[in-house]
Amino acid sequence: MANYTEDDLAKDLEQQEYKFGFTTDIESDKIPKGLNEDIIRLISKKKEEPEWLLEYRLKAYRVWKNMVEPEWAHVEYEKPKFDEIIYYAAPKQKKKYESWDDVEPELKETMKKLGISMEEQKRLTGVAVDFVMDSVSVATSFKEKLKELGIIFCSFSEAVQEYPELVKEHLGTVVPMTDNFYAALNSAVFTDGSFCYIPKGVKCPMELSTYFRINESGTGQFERTLVVADEGSYVSYLEGCTAPQRDENQLHAAVVELIAKDNAEIKYSTVQNWYPGDKDGKGGVYNFVTKRGICERNAKISWTQVETGSAVTWKYPSCILKGDNSVGEFYSVAVTNNYQQADTGTKMIHLGKNTKSTIISKGISAGKSQNSYRGLVQVHASADHARNFSQCDSLLMTDKCGAHTFPYIECKNKTAKIEHEATTSKIGEDQIFYCLQRGISEEKAISMIVNGYCKEVLNQLPMEFAVEAQKLLTISLEGSVG
Template identity: 70%
Template sequence: MEQENQKIINEVTSGKYKYGFVTGIETETVPKGLNEQIIRSISSKKNEPEFLLNFRLKSYRKWLSMKEPRWAKLEYPEINYQDIIYYAAPKKKQNDKSIDNIDPELKATFDKLGISLEEQKRLAGVAVDAVFDSVSVATTYQKTLENLGIVFCSFSEAVQKHPDLIEKYLGTVVPYDDNFFSALNSAVFSDGSFCYIPKKVRCPIELSTYFRINAAGTGQFERTLIIADEGAYVSYMEGCTAPMRDENQLHAAVVEIIALKDAEVKYSTVQNWYPGDREGRGGIYNFVTKRGICKGANSKISWTQVETGSAITWKYPSCILYGDNSNAEFYSVALTNNYQQADTGTKMIHIGKNTGSTIISKGISAGNSNNSYRGLVKMTKNATNSRNYSQCDSLLMGDKCGAHTFPYIKVENTSAIVEHEATTSKISDDQLFYCQQRGISRENAVELIVNGYAKDVLNKLPMEFAVEARKLLSISLEGNIG
């Protein structure tokens, strides 16, 4: 019985990565390594205003004095930052990003990933910004959005067209010197998405960014900035994949969200970077800083993430609840398999009065992987009548994986209420037999049970994404899809 179970678990946890192909396209890169010259050359390629070059240089100089953090429950060899290419872009000039001028190879790549760049082929109601290696290659539905005054474009384009907004908000949520990886990103970020929703506008469609790493030996450092002005609403989705390579590739992104008075931002991620092979070779090192600020009163930010990829995940999408009555949510499913390692969670910093936050974290560990939840809930002196509810569950598959929970709670206001619940469970033989007795194969039974376990989080995803996420969870666990 035990053996049989082990066999099944091995089978269902040995799924293959579907997005591991490489696009044969000529790439323009800068030389390997990092120095001021490289940063200046990235900045000049992008024709950036001086304030931005200064921001980069300031960040770079700070970064030089910083140390890579090693407090997470992650084991990986030293990263040689001089061995990375910090900028790669498809060679064909993308002066005009209208769909007709996109390299057919690129179009085909995104088609293959299930992300059609042709608007008429997209599911109605989703605008996409596609980022390939270091640059944004296409943004769909721009016209529709422009009519509402919504700005949704690549970061580089925003720098040219709305430098005032960039200068006003860049680095205000994640300061240039926040941490080692965010400082690195601030120095070398190449592109990303920018989004501004004007006052009282409800963005009628889902905005989505799709990140694809293609070139070998490169790092991807994108920057996303989302601003929801007073009373605005936007739902934003992010997806990502990378080819299968034996080497580890670095991804160090920064996402900043600003929600002004009465604004609401929903940010959803389905992270599916290449996780490495079954022996733990290759895969993306994902060191990401994501943070939002509920700046105005009654504002709301929610993070929903489904993490299945990356060899290493270091990621804590956080919220600063600054405005009174503001609200923040973090919903996460993190699945690790084979030799993947994830150290992920959130920080909820309550500053305003009557602020509320909710954390629902569902970890799934299989194979030889390690999965940690790390979270901080902080109630500052002024956070009167604020409350947090946290629930951290772990599901273990097999006996070689690990699940860890590191909740940190700091309360400086006596009226604040903080609740924390945690459970650890395994898929039981009784559950499997019950499903099998109804004619459901063991493999599908595992899929059913895992999806049921993660349901509270999956239900928070926008519909289209939820379907994708469910498929992804089962592919990440299944044996013969590939």
């Protein structure tokens, strides 16, 4: 009798291979490995950057050199050798594509393997994709339509060339270069990323979407994203990531800054499935990301993330609720398997009056993985009637994995109201059997139960992204039934 036990599930999960392990064969333009001021000058020169940006990078580099890599997270890993990293790699063909038809077959194939084939993308009306392949944007679509509304959505490099004032005004205002070790490193060596500006009162009519990929072996990726929503505007921004299978650990240290001015709203969604390493914990991506947004009066920032990849994740999308009545939200699903380690959560910094924040975190641990939620809710003395609701749930798939919760609360205002709820549960054999008894296969049952568990978070994702996220959850947790 083919009975599916938790042991089988554990075994299947260990055998679950990464399905996106492949490399696109496109010639790359690389610079020597290692990091010093000359390398930074070379990066800046290759990108034909203005003097102020070079100065910014050099200053950040000097700050970084005097910093020590942080060790407080609940993760263990071999520290990256910063001298062995190649800090810049750009595909040689720099030609911009006018339409998807002009894109090389290899790239299309890559997209297909990612499950975001051009054909599919085209059908998804209203999605503009800025595809980042090893740090340089190779394709941008829907630009014209956005232009009519005055919306700027382009690669970071392009923004530096075309809109230097906007970049200069906002870069580093939310995440200063001195913020932390990896933010400083990113500020020194970031190669590309995305820039988005929504003018006053404009509601962006489509989801803006970027797919990141780490492609070149041994290249660290240092993305820089800056989203500025001017007064009364709205934008929904999607970020998706995959990396090909590599033996050595690859470092990814991105910085994302969101600025929501008075009455503006930014919705930022991420689906991350970078290579998590093999079943013995070899290889995989180190994902050390600083994501933060600032809300002015009546503004709202909502972070939604589905994290299924990376060997080590260290990531806390946060909101500074500076303006009165501003709102911060964090919805997260983090799945860890085999030897993956994730230490993720959020910080909600309440400064303004009547500020509100919501944190919904769903951790799923399988294999021998460690999954930690780390969150800070900070209410300053100025934040009268601030409110927070936090819910942190953990689901354990095996008895060899771990789930940890580190909630920090600092409250300096007596009128604040803070609620925290947490649960830990093990996937129920009874639930699986109930599904089986209705004719549903084990795989579908597990996928359904896990998706149900994550529903509050998945509901926050735009439709087409939610479908992809569900598929990813299934891929991460499915087992071959036998």
